[in-house]
Amino acid sequence: MNLLRSLAxxxxxxxxxxxxxxxxxxxKVFWVSMVPTFFGPxxxxxxxxTGVGTLVSSVQGLTYQQFIAPGLLASSAMLGATYSxxxxxxxxxKYQKVYDAILATPLNIEEIVTGELxxxxxxxxxxxxxxxxxxxxxxxxxxxxxxxxxxxxxxxGLMFAVLGMTFTALISDVSLFTHYFTMFVxxxxxxxxxxxxxxxxxxxxxxxxxxxxxLHCVRATRCLLNSQVTGQFWWDILYVLAxxxxxxxxxxxxxxxxxxx
Amino acid sequence: xxxQTTTPALSADKLTKSFGAxxxxxxxxxxxxxxxxxxxxxxxxxxxxxxxxxxxxxSPPTSGRLNVLxxxxxxxxRSLKAAIGVVPDENNLDIDLSVQANLEVYAGFFxxxxxxxxxxxxxxxxxxxxxxxxxxxxxxxxxxxxxxLLLARALLNxxxxxxxxxxxxxxxxxxxxxxxxxxxxxxxxxxxxxxTTHYMDEAAxxxxxLIIMNGGKIVENGEPLALIEKHxxxxxEGVFLKLTGRKLEE
Ligand SMILES: Nc1ncnc2c1ncn2[C@@H]1O[C@H](COP(=O)(O)OP(=O)(O)OP(=O)(O)O)[C@@H](O)[C@H]1O
Ligand SMILES: [Mg+2]
Numbered sequence: 001m002n003l004l005r006s007l008a009x010x011x012x013x014x015x016x017x018x019x020x021x022x023x024x025x026x027x028k029v030f031w032v033s034m035v036p037t038f039f040g041p042x043x044x045x046x047x048x049x050t051g052v053g054t055l056v057s058s059v060q061g062l063t064y065q066q067f068i069a070p071g072l073l074a075s076s077a078m079l080g081a082t083y084s085x086x087x088x089x090x091x092x093x094k095y096q097k098v099y100d101a102i103l104a105t106p107l108n109i110e111e112i113v114t115g116e117l118x119x120x121x122x123x124x125x126x127x128x129x130x131x132x133x134x135x136x137x138x139x140x141x142x143x144x145x146x147x148x149x150x151x152x153x154x155x156x157g158l159m160f161a162v163l164g165m166t167f168t169a170l171i172s173d174v175s176l177f178t179h180y181f182t183m184f185v186x187x188x189x190x191x192x193x194x195x196x197x198x199x200x201x202x203x204x205x206x207x208x209x210x211x212x213x214x215l216h217c218v219r220a221t222r223c224l225l226n227s228q229v230t231g232q233f234w235w236d237i238l239y240v241l242a243x244x245x246x247x248x249x250x251x252x253x254x255x256x257x258x259x260x261x
Numbered sequence: 262x263x264x265q266t267t268t269p270a271l272s273a274d275k276l277t278k279s280f281g282a283x284x285x286x287x288x289x290x291x292x293x294x295x296x297x298x299x300x301x302x303x304x305x306x307x308x309x310x311x312x313x314x315x316x317x318x319x320s321p322p323t324s325g326r327l328n329v330l331x332x333x334x335x336x337x338x339r340s341l342k343a344a345i346g347v348v349p350d351e352n353n354l355d356i357d358l359s360v361q362a363n364l365e366v367y368a369g370f371f372x373x374x375x376x377x378x379x380x381x382x383x384x385x386x387x388x389x390x391x392x393x394x395x396x397x398x399x400x401x402x403x404x405x406x407x408x409x410l411l412l413a414r415a416l417l418n419x420x421x422x423x424x425x426x427x428x429x430x431x432x433x434x435x436x437x438x439x440x441x442x443x444x445x446x447x448x449x450x451x452x453x454x455x456x457t458t459h460y461m462d463e464a465a466x467x468x469x470x471l472i473i474m475n476g477g478k479i480v481e482n483g484e485p486l487a488l489i490e491k492h493x494x495x496x497x498e499g500v501f502l503k504l505t506g507r508k509l510e511e
Contacts, residue, residue: 013346017370024362024366025355096353096355097351097353098353098357100349101354102367103319104317105370106370108339122374226466252369260319260320260321
């Protein structure tokens with residue numbers, strides 16, 4: 001009940017003002033932020049796409065490059081949002097005391113956090129959007145449905161923003177993000193069907209991965225880029241939306257508990 | 262009669278704040294008149310900042326009542342925060358933004374339009390004599406400049422109540438005098454002020470009335486001169502040391 005009351009205080013204008021603060025602050029770090037979200041996937045696509053591509057003639061009827069491009073795209077949105085809502089937000093929260101400063105204005109903690117989450121999703125979309133242009137230039141996104149990946153990538157970013165923010169709200173030391181990346185983000189990146197079909201794994205492992213978040217993003221992005229929207233696509237979208245909603249509430253609750261003393 | 266002269270700008274009644282079992286502010290009651298500069302003194306850990314945070318609606322009281330400018334901070338934090346300004350005890354300027362952008366973005370939180378925000382920021386930079394630093398990064402400012410920028414930021418919304426938590430800590434005498442001049446200037450415009458400080462000369466100079474806190478409680482209150490006389494001390498520092506249990510010659 002308290003959580004619902006707290007969510008009800010969120011005004012879109014407050015969220016937008018927080019988002020604008022982040023947009024203005026972003027100019028300074030634009031290129032740095034493009035390294036993991038744009039250049040990272042690009043390098044992988046060029047190296048693995050061509051290198052492994054000579055070993056693998058086709059995966060599920062696609063060339064290897066065609067196969068990995070959508071997953072790299074989804075992972076780009078994941079990484080942009082994750083960096084934004086982990087390291088960046090933690091520094092603003094704990095060291096720069098930005099949230100304390102803004103709390104002295106009419107904005108409340110709910111709006112600050114929601115603004116940060118939408119900014120995280122925006123950052124995910126920026127890197128992924130740039131990468132989408134490259135994919136298109138490579139001729140890997142021919143269908144007009146490829147445009148629909150933009151809103152999808154924003155939602156992917158939002159999901160990883162709320163997940164990252166939840167972790168941020170819980171930890172006391174910045175070094176703990178190493179665990180988040182080593183034990184969560186990197187395994188997701190490697191096992192979520194970006195580089196090989198999950199069905200190639202033992203069935204227990206495939207079942208386990210079905211519960212994790214990135215797989216659904218990869219599958220949904222692949223559907224759109226190859227214009228094959230199936231029933232599974234809608235299940236994947238539903239999964240992403242549900243996880244986003246649950247962890248949105250968790251991150252708001254935990255941040256309020258942490259900051260308002 | 263003008264209601265402003267009859268109702269206080271702020272009244273606290275048995276205001277209490279606990280952190281777990283620890284009572285940081287222990288049932289304090291006081292009232293602040295419109296247009297006065299009100300001092301909150303006390304040794305480290307006395308509960309000054311905790312009190313200020315309750316007044317400025319960022320920390321909910323554990324119990325007691327608080328009325329600030331006719332509003333209850335716990336019930337209507339948004340309206341209250343729109344009406345007050347806070348110079349915090351620690352520098353929390355936004356290092357990702359330039360000097361002027363710090364003010365402009367902050368003005369946005371008070372719902373200024375882009376043009377209003379820019380105009381107001383320029384005005385205030387002039388007021389705190391930082392107009393030639395507008396494009397610098399926060400890291401490039403001296404301590405005194407940062408403190409002046411914090412003051413400018415607290416003034417963006419033309420607050421009716423200005424709260425200054427140790428605004429001159431660790432500043433050189435000339436910058437302190439400069440800040441005092443600004444505070445006097447604001448006071449002549451009718452702005453009510455709350456000042457916490459460890460400098461007794463500052464309190465004696467600036468405050469119309471003050472409270473001295475110790476261990477979360479108010480141990481004395483009144484006008485600086487009256488307190489000096491009452492306790493038979495040469496100055497406010499003597500009163501402070503007498504009441505907070507520390508001897509001058511230690
Ligand atoms: N979030 C918190 N959790 C637990 N204890 C706290 C918290 N904030 C303050 N305290 C405690 O409350 C007491 C009063 O702290 P406060 O910051 O109000 O003191 P102060 O009078 O402003 O001191 P100073 O002159 O050093 O600024 C201290 O003992 C402090 O440790
Ligand atoms: Mg203090």
